[in-house]
Amino acid sequence: xxxxxxxxxxxxxxxxxxxxxxxxxxxxxxxxxxxxxxxxxxxxxxxxxxxxxxxxxxxxxxxxxxxxxxxxxxxxxxxxxxxxxxxxxxxxxxxxxxxxxxxxxxxxxxxxxxxxxxxxxxxxxxxxxxxxxxxxxxxxxxxxxxxxxxxxxxxxxxxxxxxxxxxxxxxxxxxxxxxxxxxxxxxxxxxxxxxxxxxxxxxxxxxxxxxxxxxxxxxxxxxxxxxxxxxxxxxxxxxxxxxxxxxxxxxxxxxxxxxxxxxxxxxxxxxxxxxxxxxxxxxxxxxxxxxxxxxxxxxxxxxxxxxxxxxxxxxxxxxxxxxxxxxxxxxxx
Amino acid sequence: xxxxxxxxxxxxxxxxxxxxxxxxxxxxxxxxxxxxxxxxxxxxxxxxxxxxxxxxxxxxxxxxxxxxxxxxxxxxxxxxxxxxxxxxxxxxxxxxxxxxxxx
Numbered sequence: 304x305x306x307x308x309x310x311x312x313x314x315x316x317x318x319x320x321x322x323x324x325x326x327x328x329x330x331x332x333x334x335x336x337x338x339x340x341x342x343x344x345x346x347x348x349x350x351x352x353x354x355x356x357x358x359x360x361x362x363x364x365x366x367x368x369x370x371x372x373x374x375x376x377x378x379x380x381x382x383x384x385x386x387x388x389x390x391x392x393x394x395x396x397x398x399x400x401x402x403x404x405x406x407x408x409x410x411x412x413x414x415x416x417x418x419x420x421x422x423x424x425x426x427x428x429x430x431x432x433x434x435x436x437x438x439x440x441x442x443x444x445x446x447x448x449x450x451x452x453x454x455x456x457x458x459x460x461x462x463x464x465x466x467x468x469x470x471x472x473x474x475x476x477x478x479x480x481x482x483x484x485x486x487x488x489x490x491x492x493x494x495x496x497x498x499x500x501x502x503x504x505x506x507x508x509x510x511x512x513x514x515x516x517x518x519x520x521x522x523x524x525x526x527x528x529x530x531x532x533x534x535x536x537x538x539x540x541x542x543x544x545x546x547x548x549x550x551x552x553x554x555x556x557x558x559x560x561x562x563x564x565x566x567x568x569x570x571x572x573x574x575x576x577x578x579x580x581x582x583x584x585x586x587x588x589x590x591x592x593x594x595x596x597x598x599x600x601x602x603x604x605x606x607x608x609x610x611x612x613x614x615x616x617x618x619x620x621x622x623x624x625x626x627x628x629x630x631x632x633x634x635x636x
Numbered sequence: 637x638x639x640x641x642x643x644x645x646x647x648x649x650x651x652x653x654x655x656x657x658x659x660x661x662x663x664x665x666x667x668x669x670x671x672x673x674x675x676x677x678x679x680x681x682x683x684x685x686x687x688x689x690x691x692x693x694x695x696x697x698x699x700x701x702x703x704x705x706x707x708x709x710x711x712x713x714x715x716x717x718x719x720x721x722x723x724x725x726x727x728x729x730x731x732x733x734x735x736x737x738x739x
Contacts, residue, residue: 521725528723531670535665535666539659539661546656578658581659592719595719596723
């Protein structure tokens with residue numbers, strides 16, 4: 304189901320017509336000049352003009368395509384947000400989430416997940432606005448001072464996501480860890496409820512040139528540190544899984560009846576509950592790694608480089624999300 | 637408190653931990669990866685464990701004061717501070733200054 308906004312399409316077409324008009328006029332001028340004189344100097348000038356005009360047309364075309372893609376993305380997010388809000392409204396009216404038992408506590412978890420999904424959809428919209436502002440500033444060759452303001456705004460927007468995820472984890476840590484709030488292709492790369500900082504740094508490697516030697520070595524160190532920290536947390540999670548399995552495996556079967564066995568079972572379950580409780584901390588530490596990586600990157604890079612880095616990260620994630628949409632819409636036998 | 641401070645100053649890197657705590661396991665893994673050999677005190681296995689736990693709670697102000705990492709006798713932090721130090725590039729210099737690393 305395609306959702307198009309007529310007003311937007313019209314404005315794009317208006318731009319197109321205007322630009323075509325300009326280029327047509329420019330071309331006329333070029334041709335006129337070559338007709339008037341056959342001095343070789345002016346001929347080279349014409350060729351340069353023609354080439355420049357062709358490049359301008361191409362750039363304008365690409366810009367129009369990018370704008371169209373961005374608008375489509377915005378509109379699909381708005382649609383998603385509206386759907387989610389409607390779902391929440393419906394759930395609230397029903398009072399309790401439809402689950403197997405209609406259990407109140409189950410509803411609390413369900414609402415926590417949904418509440419996060421809605422906040423996250425809003426955050427994505429807000430993020431798109433910041434990125435768009437950033438792209439405009441970079442393309443317009445804004446001054447460092449102006450750029451800093453926009454970059455700081457984008458960084459602050461990232462700070463919001465860590466807060467959102469922290470609240471989400473408090474109400475439903477399994478939802479956060481499952482990554483069900485992300486698109487399918489993003490979930491491919493899921494690590495402890497989010498992206499891997501070390502991977503983000505790898506993808507940025509080619510987008511930040513030129514880098515000073517100092518910057519190169521700082522970024523390499525940052526990548527190595529985040530890799531080591533990620534490995535440590537991964538091993539902690541493995542240990543948690545192992546420990547949980549052992550606890551559950553060693554609990555006496557509840558059917559055995561003796562009070563000793565029941566006490567043992569309760570004790571083991573209590574221990575298992577305690578272990579599950581540490582999941583929230585693991586998620587928090589993983590998000591802290593992501594936050595620290597972005598902040599350190601911001602410290603190492605110049606304002607302009609930070610802007611390009613933020614754009615590169617967003618573009619990559621957008622492509623992942625677009626891939627998810629394509630995948631979900633693929634024709635099936 | 638004296639016991640905690642005393643133990644913390646005996647080795648370059650000292651970690652107060654709980655044997656069943658998986659976050660402590662993660663931090664121990666990290667220091668191992670960095671090439672350190674920290675002294676580890678498991679509060680649940682030490683006879684003076686409860687007393688040390690209370691001292692650490694007073695020092696740090698958290699209900700669960702582990703893993704508590706001391707480098708060169710000074711308290712560096714729990715998991716979050718240690719990770720932040722590492723990403724900021726300040727952990728390794730701290731370790732070097734305390735003589736915990738050869739390289």
